[in-house]
Amino acid sequence: MRAFALALAVLTCFAQPSQAGDRVTLGFGRLFSNDYLGDNHDRWRTGAYVVSWLRGPAGTDTRGEFGEVLEYRFGAAMITPASLTAPAADDRRYAGILSFGLHSHFTRGALELSTGMDLVLTGPQTGISGFQEEMHKLFGATMPDPAVLANQIPDRVMPTAVVEAAHPFALSPSTTLRPFIEAQAGAETFVRIGGDVLIGAGFTQGLVMRDGTTGMLYQGARGQMGTGLSFLLGADVAHVSHSAYLPASDGHELTDMRARARAGVQYRGERFGAFYGLTWLGEEFEAQPTGQVLGSINIQLNF
Incomplete structure (x- = not known):
């Protein structure tokens, strides 16, 4: 709980009002990912959930100047060995992860930029392992x-x-x-390059953000989007130089390149919207024998 309080205190300091004027809620974004929705296993990057709360000047539905549109982001994830009962000696350890972040989305000329800071918490203090035990007990897993x-x-x-x-x-x-380049330093340190093809107004209008686990783009401020189907295709590759989830002291050797490929479809109606996507995640350490597939969902109800 002390770590949680520290996270809130630091983010509150970052989130002081800017000269952009009074902020209002522009929208919420969320994405749930789990391998039961993909390859139907319970291993490695097994589950993740991200929620984004966007605040900015009234009437804004896209990126502005730096600091105008702020995203308050909460994330939860669990990483497990391939077997929860008898893991191989060279498999990765269990990791429960919570994150609390503040990000800004803005433009510079033709570039769409996002930058921010997250406090990433690991270990029993997150409560993730206890939550997984309760869910497995509830569903008989x-x-x-x-x-x-x-x-x-x-x-x-x-x-x-x-x-x-x-x-x-x-x-x-x-x-x-939409080609992109991304760099991160902290819990995992990497440089990533990739791109996405966005088809339909559901992704080409409004403001989208990238999920850290799958790379899927999900919507926050939705703009003046029409109804109908939209599609997403994407892929990227990263060079990871450090991972707190694969410590060198455990004898893990990180793969030279970490690859992802994804595809998704979204339907938007007047009062109902839904997204479903699949992401292939390549091997993250040399002893990992194969990649995995996660499924991602998001349901939107407008009242």
């Missing part, structure tokens, strides 16, 4: 062995900075190619 949870990545609080720059290219009135 395999219970984690107490020894697996006792050996999880320990309690830490890690400031983590991230910046992304994207350059959208309109291929047609409803299709955008």
Whole structure:
């Protein structure tokens, strides 16, 4: 709880009012990802949830100047070995992760920029392992062995900075190619390059943010979007130089490149919207025998 209080205190200091005027809520974004929705396993990057609360000047539905549009981001994730009862000696340890962040989304010429800071918490202090035990008990799933949870990545609080720059290219009135480069330092340190093809007004209008686990783009401020179907295709590759979730002291060797590929479809109606996507995640350490597939969902109800 002390780590949680520290996270809130630091983010409150960052979130002082700017000269942009009084801020209002511009929208909320959220994305839930789990491998039960993908390849139906319970391993490695098994589950994640992100919630974004966007604040900015009234009437804004896209990026402005730096500091005008602020995103308050909460994230939760769990990483597990391939077996929760008898993990291989060279498999990764369990990791429960919570994060609290403040980000700004803005433009510089043709570039769409995002930058921010998260406080990333790991270990039993997050309560993630206890939550997973309760969910597995509720749904009759395999219970984690107490020894697996006792050996999880320990309690830490890690400031983590991230910046992304994207350059959208309109291929047609409803299709955008959006290459990007991203850099992060902290809980994991990497440089990533990739791109997305966005088809339909559901992704080419409003303000989108990137999920850290899957790379999926999800919506915050939705702008004046029409109804109908939208599609997303994307891929990226990262060179990871440090990971607190794969400590060198455990004998892990990080893969030279960490790859992801994703596809999603979104429907938006007058009062109902839904998104479903699949993401292939490549191997993250040399002893990991194969990649995995996560499914992601988001449901929107407008009243």
